Amino acid sequence: MAKNFKDKVREQFSRTAESYVRSPSFAQSDDLAEAARMLQPTCDDILLDVACGGGHSALYFAPLVRSVVASDLAMQMLKKAQEFISEEGGVENVTFREADAEDLPFPAGAFTLLVCRIAPHHFPDVPRALEEFHRVLRRGGRMVIIDTLLADEPHIAEFQHNYEKLRDQTHIRAFTQTEWEQMVVDAGFILHETTVQKKTHDFQEWAKRSGLSRDEVQQLNKMFIEASDEIQDFFQVETFAGEVETFTDNKVLISASRPPKKSPQAGNK
Template identity: 30%
Template sequence: MQSQHDLNQKQYHDKSEAYLNSATHAQGVEFSKMQYVCRNYTQAQLLDLGCGGGHVSYQMASAVESIIAYDLSVEMLQLVEAQAQQRGLHNIRTQVGVAEQLPFADHSFDIVISRYSAHHWQSLKKALSEVHRVLKPKGAAIFFDVLGSCDPMLDTFLQCIEMIRDPSHVRDYSLSEWLEWVEYYGFEIDVVEKQSLALDFKAWVQRMKTPAMAVETIRELQEKVSDHVRDYYQIQSDGSFTSPTMYLQMSKA
């Protein structure tokens, strides 16, 4: 019986280099915001939750005392280990595991950062509870992810093309869902900002090695949607489009 975690591991097999070299994942104005938060802590211990290709870890290494790059994919973690060694980032170590069950003691980290990972998790609610548990009092949690929509038409389209491209996709949550759940699990919201992510269609599907038939299905959906959907996601003639993203910075009382 294949679980969601099994599916995630299967989907990200043999894709670590693509995520390392992805401009979408390696670049972003949010990194400077994260670094600013990190530098407010002395000798900070940081958890890079769902680290993927490790870009948060590489960007934050100079601003904190130590980092655990944590991911479900052993292949991704092997890449992060190799990259940390090549870059001389000796304060990064890796650990395998799932977001819903963190193998760390209560109050282990000053900062938890998760970027482009939460939409793959089996249970965002369980993961938020775990993040709150492992954070120290006054610790910071930062989430950055693609946003779903409260508009059913917009949301259905986004979730459909995401899952056709990558069957391990679970959900791009709306801002209202994020805010409701982080408050429920005891976080104080410090900063909420929306950004836009321009996605080159060819690079987007190649990164995940999406099969040709699935690519054709996505393109057909893009061509048949209403003008409301096309305009909102700024769908271009080559399939490239723009997604809203969220920078959410919180603290633990």
């Protein structure tokens, strides 16, 4: 499944790269400031941006660190991210590398910081990706993962999965906070902090960003309109004249680090 699926991911995000680069939802968001608070970057840090998308995270962190490597599975997305960062100007410490999050082409311990933003729900094997994050981080290196948070309530989670899949067939699944924390610990990280932020989406921009046709957007709109009052309340769905204007979901931010190397004294005790 993985190879064929990843080809599909490349195709999807190559086709929609420009809309992701220009999306205000990615460019203007409080999650990057929160991620910076968690990571505490310094001018000595080397940061890996996994599944960099339009390059917004790389651009945000570039002035705060020594260098950034922006990686993505889709070469066309990387090209658009490079164009975007070049257009913004003032940043000369970002390099770009085609890379699979589950098989990163970097040596062990190559980075002191890592960020992965709104991408893991597209990964076929998130635990494998976390193992790779652990490998490429230096001992004591810090990581922040940001992604869509799955609701704890099964019927709401099912609705969430269905609308995400209808919008983008490369969506695999989101995870609950408990699931995320367990996966991070299982991968060998020290879990430091988990926070949740609400994010309000302009429905039309959100739907069209993934390349949906007009009929597909209307099908997605109908799904929200016909949802139960409980689900509409949970996602704070705002409508006008039978059209969804906005809805709000939750994003989880997870801060963790690779354990530091034990001192010889500690090992002899």
